[in-house]
Amino acid sequence: MSFQSLFAILLSVTISTACSIHKPCAEGGDVSWNPKISGDKKCTQKKMPDGRIVNDGPFRQGYASTNQLALEGQFVDGQKQGLWLFYGEDNHLKTIKFFEKGIEKTPPPEAQKQIDLIIQQKTGMK
Numbered sequence: 001m002s003f004q005s006l007f008a009i010l011l012s013v014t015i016s017t018a019c020s021i022h023k024p025c026a027e028g029g030d031v032s033w034n035p036k037i038s039g040d041k042k043c044t045q046k047k048m049p050d051g052r053i054v055n056d057g058p059f060r061q062g063y064a065s066t067n068q069l070a071l072e073g074q075f076v077d078g079q080k081q082g083l084w085l086f087y088g089e090d091n092h093l094k095t096i097k098f099f100e101k102g103i104e105k106t107p108p109p110e111a112q113k114q115i116d117l118i119i120q121q122k123t124g125m126k
Contacts, residue, residue: 028055029078030102033071033086039064043075054078063089073099083107083114093122 025031025041044057055075063070068091073084079102086095096115098107107115119125 023053025055025059028053029075030080031059037061037063037070039070083111
């Protein structure tokens with residue numbers, strides 16, 4: 001079986017699973033943020049072996065007033081993981097936080113390098 005055939009099969013299984021499983025993002029993991037954001041949330045979810053539906057994959061939330069991106073990050077098994085970026089209503093990057101298994105932590109050196117690069121790209125500052 002070719003790589004492309006295998007990829008197509010995996011993609012169709014992922015899409016059909018993602019489409020048949022869906023709850024509000026707020027029920028699939030902690031989507032809270034300080035300051036509180038009001039607006040549409042977009043997430044991907046999966047069914048765990050115990051039957052729970054959890055957020056798993058990219059998460060994005062926009063502002064209700066402008067629909068501009070407010071928050072983006074990644075979930076793994078229902079927990080925030082890696083870098084999460086928060087944008088102000090002026091569309092400027094305000095905060096970057098690092099999470100490991102749902103807990104906010106000081107970023108390790110490799111994540112700090114990513115943060116520095118993102119800040120440089122978004123603001124033009126070194």
